[in-house]
Amino acid sequence: MAVQEHIISLLVNNQPGVLSRIAGVFSSKGYNIRSLCVAETTNPDVSRITLTSRADRDFTDKIKKQLDRLVDIVSVTDLTDIPSVKRELMIIGLRIKEENRREILRAIDLFGCKIVAMDEDYLILEVTANTDKTAAILKFFEPFGVEEMNRTGAIAVFRQPSGR
Amino acid sequence: MKTIGADIVLQVLEEEGVEAIFGYPGANTLPLNDRLADSPIRHYLMRHEQAAAHAADGYARVTGKTGVCLATSGPGATNLVTGIATAYMDSTPLVAITAQVNSELWGRDAFQETDIIGITMPITKHSFMVRDPEQIASSLRSAFRLARSGRPGPVLLDIPRDILGTPDSGNERSIPENTPLPYENGEALVRIAEALNRSERPIILIGGGIKLGDACDLATAFVKKTGIPFVSTMMGIGSIISGNGYDLGFIGTHGNQLANSMIHQSDFILALGSRFTERSTSVIAKFAPLASVAQIDIDPTSIGKNIKVDFQWIGDIKDALVALSELVPPRDRSQWETRINEERALSAAKEGDDGCGEAGLLIRKIQAALPRDAIVIPDVGLNQIWTVRSWQCRSPRSLITTGGMGTMGFSLPAAIGVKIGAPEREVVTVSGDGGFLMNIQELATISSYCLPLKIVVLNNGHLGMIRQMQDLFFEARFTNCALGDTVDLVAVARGFGIPAERIPVHGNPDAAIARMKEAKGPYLVEAVIDQDTYVYPIIPPGKSNVEMISGK
Ligand SMILES: Cc1ncc(C[n+]2csc(CCOP(=O)(O)OP(=O)(O)O)c2C)c(N)n1
Numbered sequence: 001m002a003v004q005e006h007i008i009s010l011l012v013n014n015q016p017g018v019l020s021r022i023a024g025v026f027s028s029k030g031y032n033i034r035s036l037c038v039a040e041t042t043n044p045d046v047s048r049i050t051l052t053s054r055a056d057r058d059f060t061d062k063i064k065k066q067l068d069r070l071v072d073i074v075s076v077t078d079l080t081d082i083p084s085v086k087r088e089l090m091i092i093g094l095r096i097k098e099e100n101r102r103e104i105l106r107a108i109d110l111f112g113c114k115i116v117a118m119d120e121d122y123l124i125l126e127v128t129a130n131t132d133k134t135a136a137i138l139k140f141f142e143p144f145g146v147e148e149m150n151r152t153g154a155i156a157v158f159r160q161p162s163g164r
Numbered sequence: 165m166k167t168i169g170a171d172i173v174l175q176v177l178e179e180e181g182v183e184a185i186f187g188y189p190g191a192n193t194l195p196l197n198d199r200l201a202d203s204p205i206r207h208y209l210m211r212h213e214q215a216a217a218h219a220a221d222g223y224a225r226v227t228g229k230t231g232v233c234l235a236t237s238g239p240g241a242t243n244l245v246t247g248i249a250t251a252y253m254d255s256t257p258l259v260a261i262t263a264q265v266n267s268e269l270w271g272r273d274a275f276q277e278t279d280i281i282g283i284t285m286p287i288t289k290h291s292f293m294v295r296d297p298e299q300i301a302s303s304l305r306s307a308f309r310l311a312r313s314g315r316p317g318p319v320l321l322d323i324p325r326d327i328l329g330t331p332d333s334g335n336e337r338s339i340p341e342n343t344p345l346p347y348e349n350g351e352a353l354v355r356i357a358e359a360l361n362r363s364e365r366p367i368i369l370i371g372g373g374i375k376l377g378d379a380c381d382l383a384t385a386f387v388k389k390t391g392i393p394f395v396s397t398m399m400g401i402g403s404i405i406s407g408n409g410y411d412l413g414f415i416g417t418h419g420n421q422l423a424n425s426m427i428h429q430s431d432f433i434l435a436l437g438s439r440f441t442e443r444s445t446s447v448i449a450k451f452a453p454l455a456s457v458a459q460i461d462i463d464p465t466s467i468g469k470n471i472k473v474d475f476q477w478i479g480d481i482k483d484a485l486v487a488l489s490e491l492v493p494p495r496d497r498s499q500w501e502t503r504i505n506e507e508r509a510l511s512a513a514k515e516g517d518d519g520c521g522e523a524g525l526l527i528r529k530i531q532a533a534l535p536r537d538a539i540v541i542p543d544v545g546l547n548q549i550w551t552v553r554s555w556q557c558r559s560p561r562s563l564i565t566t567g568g569m570g571t572m573g574f575s576l577p578a579a580i581g582v583k584i585g586a587p588e589r590e591v592v593t594v595s596g597d598g599g600f601l602m603n604i605q606e607l608a609t610i611s612s613y614c615l616p617l618k619i620v621v622l623n624n625g626h627l628g629m630i631r632q633m634q635d636l637f638f639e640a641r642f643t644n645c646a647l648g649d650t651v652d653l654v655a656v657a658r659g660f661g662i663p664a665e666r667i668p669v670h671g672n673p674d675a676a677i678a679r680m681k682e683a684k685g686p687y688l689v690e691a692v693i694d695q696d697t698y699v700y701p702i703i704p705p706g707k708s709n710v711e712m713i714s715g716k
Contacts, residue, residue, distance in 0.1 A: 017281060017292075024285050065465045071290045071310065 005034075005131075006060045007086060007154055010049040010067065011074035014040060018072045022049065025066045031055060035088070035153020046074060050155045052131070083159035089152045090127040090134045095145035097121070104144060111137050122147075130154070167332040169297050169323070170195040173261070174203045176304040182232050184584050186210055186219040188243075190236020190276065192263035195328040208584065208613065211605040213240050215577030217247020218603070221256045222581030225564045226539065228378060230257040230311050231581065237264050238276030241322075242283065246571060248318045249287040253568025254399060255376055257316035259307050260284075264293065264324040284320050291320035297330045315463035316376055350487060352477045356434070356458040357491035359475060363432035363456075365500045366392050367412075372399030372567065373437015373461060377481035380404065380560045383436065386485050391494050392434070393504060395423040397444045398567035400437070402557035412504070416444040417703045418549040421511040424709040426504055427452050435459045437481050440470040441568070450708035460484045519700040519714070522669045523547070523622055524554040526691055527594065530620065531555055533677045534590045539564060539582055543575035543595030546628040549699045551594045561586075573602030576619070580606060583615050592618035597647055598627045607660035610686045618680050619662070619688040622669070624695045625649050632698040636716060637705065657688040664688035669697075 012018050019038060026033050035052045055063070060078055067076045079086070096104060108115060108125065117124040127137050131154050138149065173196060177185070184206045189197045200207045210216040213235040220231030231251075235244050241262040251258040264270065265277045281291045289310055294303045300323070307319040360366055374383050384404045387394055394404065396414045404411065413420030415427055427433065433455045438444070440459075445451040448471055458475035459467050467476045477484055520527070527550060531538065537559040542551035548565060557563055564582060566574045575593040583591045600621045610617055624631075630645040657664035663683060667676045669691045680687045701712035 017285075020282065021285055028286050062465065062469065069289075069465060071292075 003054055003056050004080070005052055005054055007079040007084075007156055008051045008053070008060070008064070008067075009077045009079050009084075009156055010051065011041070012047050012049055013072040013074065014045050014047045015072050018047075018070075019049070021070055021072065022051075022067065025063065025070070026053070029059075029063060029066070031059065031063060037153050037155045048155075050153070052154050079156055079158075084156045085159065086130050086154045086156040087128055088131050088134055088154045090129075090138065091116070091148075091150050092125045092127065092138065092141060092146055093148035094123045094125060094141055095121060095147055096123055097145070100144050104141075107140060111140075113137065168195060168199070169300050169328045169330050169332065170199045172297075172300045172332055173304060173323070173328070174199055174205060176301050176308075177205055177232065178203070180305075180308045181229060184208060184223060184581075185232040185234055186216040186223070186581060187234030188213050188216055188236070188240055190238075190240045190263065192265060192276070192325040193234060193236045193240075193328075195325065196234065196261075196263070207234070208580070208609070210577065210580070211608050212577075212603065213243030214245075214247050214573070215580070215603050215606045215609070217244045217258070217260065218250065218571075218574050218577035219581035219584075220258055220260075221247060221251045221254075222541070222564060222578030223585040224251075224256045224258060224581075225254075225375075225578075226561050226582045227585040228561075229585075230259055230308055232259050232261065234261045235263075236276070237262060237280070237325075238278045240276075241278055241280040245283065245287070246569075247577075248284055248320065250566050250569040250571045250574060251318045252287045252289075254566060255316050255372060255568075256318070257311040258318040259304075259311050260288075260318060260320045262320060262322045263328060264322045266326045267295070267324045268326070270324060280320065280322055287318070288320050289317040291322070293322040293324070294327055295324075297327050298333060298335045300327065301336050315373075315461075315466065352475065353484060353487045354491060356460075356475045356477060357488055359456060359458065360392075360432055360434055360488075360492055361495065364497065365430045365454075365503075366432040366434065366497075367427055367430040367455075368392050368394035369415075369427070369433050369435040369438050370394050370396040370400035370403050371436060371438025372397065373481055374400060374403035375561065377437060377462065379436075379481045379485055382482055382485040382489075386489050386492075389489055389494060390492050391497070392492075393426065393500075395419075395427050397438050397441075398552060398565065401552055401565075402561070402563040404557075405559070406557045412508075414552065415709060417446065418699060419444075419703075419709075420553070421701050421712055422504075422508055424703070424712060425507055425511070427455075428708070428710045429503070430455045433457045435461075435473075436484070437461055439463075439466040442470070443567070445471060446703050446707060446709045452709075520550045520554050521697055523550040523691075523693060523697060526620075526622075526669055526673055527551055527554040528556075529673055530592060530618070530677055530680075533681050534592065534618075537562065538590040538592060539586065541565065541575045541579045541582060541591065541593045543593070543599035544570045544572045544629075545596040545599060546624075546632065546697075546699050547594050547596045547599070547622045549629075550622075553699075572596075572599035575599065576603050576606045576610075579617050579619075580609055580613075580615060583617055590618065592620060594620045594622065596628055597621055597623040597625065597653070600653075601647075601651075604656070607657060607662055607686075607688075611661035614685045616684060617686045618683075619657075619686065621653060621688065621690045622693050623649075623653065623690050624693045624697065626695050628695070628698070631695065632702075635696075635698070636702070636713075653690045654688070657690075662686045662688050664690065666690045666692060669693040
């Protein structure tokens, strides 16, 4: 079965230990987590976890069932085929050389990135996009001299408010 | 006396029908131990916390109730781990209560502090700490519900000492509940029945779920009515009274040749409460190549976990059996029966005494001397295989064994729980010298409560099963498996206050068995057995179920 990126969205009780239980399900099945974002929802008793990993469908189904068993999990949804808006935030520290300045500024404009700090030869960029696009942007800037990079991994909301 | 947290714990235990708990105290359990003195609940003082967990496990397996064990923080709690994991692997409903250090010390590496919740996360259905006296009752009630619901298993509740000792405010608060399990509709069962009715060579696979789901009678009736032969996993043995014409034995690495061969030839497997571990299937790619598989289980995660299934139904095994017995009429399958009978004759000629030799003979003699409803608890090793192959299950819950974990040292402490859960039944343990030494301290518990257990140690001076594997698969290089004969087990048993005698296994054991039978209290028989007595046939690692070998 084809291995692909899966985005799993979980609603969980906002309790100590919940995250390590979820991580435990993945590690005990030998399954790697690529990114993981957690924050409270509008209801402070409930947190949303968005988790991405590469696996085949079969494996993801099994993991979903395992997660469903955990007491503190409210819901588990595999977003891979569900219409949703997915975004991740990336911050890039970029070295600028005089001869590249114009090209870099043009690209920033084109990609719709934001400059959050800047001095003579250093630039900090903020990028918000879906994971494919952040990856493409990073790839573009790398030859110019990316000194630092950090990103959040995907978060997502459903297109239909009722969808879970 | 003011009502404190410990009283609430005991009240809920009573409410849940708990009559016995197995434990070992520490400073942090003391509020509970103190109040237990006035409670109708009996606390059995074990000699090791691992034994407390196994005893609670045995109690649960024989009574069908939820077992309860109690340990203190730190070393007490960590000593429970093997017992909890054993219950987890065999799906025994168990509530483990651990006392934790005072809340204000929690997180400071205080004396005897351990993150037992973190440690037990992967081996419990759930583990949680009570952080507030008002949550004791509801937490404990949910622990019981969780331990029993769906696929049963252990739940651990960690209670800080101050919370056990705090006066009760009477303001009980509830904690959130998990969503109920999904049940599949009857349509799926109809499809399973249709496929089963069409099949020419069907076989029923009995897993541990039949006992856990309390469906032994229904399963027996189903087999009788439909005339479909069955095989068992090690955990499933004894669900249906053995020795009738439908029973083909048990499958897997150490299983019967007939069972392994017939499941290999079958064209349809109806799996009831089994997760298809590799111990049963051997190499999965080669398992039952001709069969479509229908799996019925209460645990959605067990379905299709190990092998691909063609039909599935999630829910209570009893509901499934009731519905299926309406949908599956008896049908003529004489060709299949003929083939089975031919194979039966063939494998009987080959296996003879079931491949268990003198050990098997001894076990059969012991069974013959005891009442029909006697319970046997093998340990792990050759002794386990000899016992499960030789003991004829004649009544429900009469064979209790650790199939999932294969924990050496299980049988002696588990037998304590079994005897306390079923005091009217005879209970006999069979262990190897290795496993016996692992929880030998429980002889003290047995003698101090004067529990009339029959204890049989098959002493080959070796870790026998390890020796056999080294003999077969490591060119007979026997490393690290000799225990020697320097320990006088009879003297040791007597030292614990238990009468004992030694016999050679190939001698005539009748007189020793008679003395063991007549003993009012516990009695130990050490049967000295040759180190080269192995169990055959066996499936070598990496081979399929029909590649059993019957010698070197
Ligand atoms: C706690 C534990 N440690 C190690 C093992 C691995 N093991 C399985 S069988 C066996 C040998 C058992 O020897 P003994 O108890 O003497 O029984 P025998 O095979 O001789 O009947 C061992 C070491 C185990 N199952 N459990």
